[in-house]
């Protein structure tokens with residue numbers, strides 16, 4: 001077991017500053033180089049997403065303070081969990097901690113799609129009819145409250161210390177701002193980045209209103225987990241994609257009141273469009289796996 005001390009703590013102001021800076025930069029850049037055409041007015045869309053995010057942040061912090069924070073402190077102090085049992089240098093333990101957190105988040109995201117009680121909350125994120133940096137923080141309070149308990153299990157099982165958790169959360173927040181953004185990169189740059197991390201076109205496919213495309217690209221930071229599981233898709237051009245969920249495609253389906261109440265109401269057949277067509281698989285393949293994502 002490593003004898004190195006585990007009292008590393010990043011300054012408390014660093015993560016909010018980095019994350020706010022990244023969001024501001026990305027939100028500005030996506031207005032200059034938009035990737036997809038908007039369906040809603042940006043101000044209305046952003047205001048709704050910020051309101052959803054504010055309520056969710058208030059409720060999740062009220063849960064995290066008494067539950068997650070003391071657990072992280074105990075795991076760090078008492079050197080609990082898998083990674084603390086191995087004789088690893090601190091830097092390797094941090095690296096493995098980040099990878100384990102990110103890989104198991106892939107499973108949590110997948111579970112949020114495949115298990116109906118979780119999907120009704122995650123659906124709130126997916127019914128957004130435009131995808132931009134504000135979508136990155138638009139999650140229902142029910143989804144993120146449940147994720148606090150999943151995070152507690154990750155921390156306790158793997159032995160994630162405070163520094164590692166903070167590092168991963170900072171990288172994750174910057175990553176979700178980036179890959180939800182409506183930012184057009186050159187296809188070449190996007191292809192290079194997609195070998196490592198989730199990119200805007202890759203995540204745009206995950207927000208498609210066709211089920212088989214939504215059931216792909218579950219990674220949140222590193223894109224490797226989708227490669228590993230054969231669930232990576234880069235073959236759908238963005239101009240072929242309608243963002244959202246077909247059963248909730250009208251403006252009245254996505255008001256602030258409607259999306260807040262959505263998980264608690266009778267659920268529609270998500271993939272049934274208003275015209276009666278089922279959006280399970282896109283009728284004809286739009287391109288091949290090797291085609292450039294554009």
Ligand SMILES: [Zn+2]
Pocket residue numbers: 109113122126206
């Ligand atoms: Zn999703």
